[in-house]
Amino acid sequence: MKLEQDEFVVSYDASKVNEKELLAACDKSGFPATIATGAEDSDLVAGEKSNADFLPPDFFTEALETAKRDGKPIVLDFMATWCAPCKRIANETFVEENVARLLGDCVLLKIDTDENPEIAKHFGVSGLPDIRLLDPDGTEVKKLRGFQAAESFAPELQKLLDQSNKK
Numbered sequence: 786m787k788l789e790q791d792e793f794v795v796s797y798d799a800s801k802v803n804e805k806e807l808l809a810a811c812d813k814s815g816f817p818a819t820i821a822t823g824a825e826d827s828d829l830v831a832g833e834k835s836n837a838d839f840l841p842p843d844f845f846t847e848a849l850e851t852a853k854r855d856g857k858p859i860v861l862d863f864m865a866t867w868c869a870p871c872k873r874i875a876n877e878t879f880v881e882e883n884v885a886r887l888l889g890d891c892v893l894l895k896i897d898t899d900e901n902p903e904i905a906k907h908f909g910v911s912g913l914p915d916i917r918l919l920d921p922d923g924t925e926v927k928k929l930r931g932f933q934a935a936e937s938f939a940p941e942l943q944k945l946l947d948q949s950n951k952k
Contacts (some may be wrong), residue, residue, distance in 0.1 A: 797864045835839070842857035842904060845894065852921045858949040859919040860888065862895045863905055868913045870932040887942040918945045 793883055841849075852859045862879075864871035875895075896912065898905040908917060908925075916929040918941065927946060929938070 801889060832909060842901060845904060848892050848894050849923050851952055856921050857892050858921055858945045859892045861917040863910045863913060863915040865899050865913055871914045872934055874914055874948055877936045878933055878938055883939045884935045890946055920949050
């Protein structure tokens with residue numbers, strides 16, 4: 786269990802517990818949950834996305850247009866106001882000098898998952914914090930889950946920028 790990352794894994798015996806009841810209990814506790822293994826025939830398998838009805842919010846469409854126009858990669862910071870590791874990233878990581886400089890060359894979108902659950906669902910966000918690195922055309926390059934220290938996050942941003950500049 787990694788509570789400092791607001792993420793944990795629950796192992797269970799499928800013969801003794803119903804998946805839907807387990808997911809409902811997690812959700813009731815305030816933790817969005819997905820079944821990651823053992824449910825190949827279920828409609829609850831992690832990563833399944835129902836995107837047919839998804840219409841991106843205006844702020845996302847505008848950020849994508851800006852990124853394409855300016856040739857800047859996109860950093861999606863999925864967060865919530867109640868999320869302690871999210872607050873740490875905002876107060877420690879994003880303000881660190883090198884990270885702040887690198888973020889200045891990106892389009893940064895902070896997305897509150899409580900206010901924008903549809904985009905979080907579209908991207909398959911199941912725990913917070915969740916940071917997605919996208920190239921300027923909106924293609925996801927990397928997914929980072931949990932707290933990100935400046936020392937490990939800055940090199941990921943640099944790789945994203947280097948890759949975007951090659952295109």
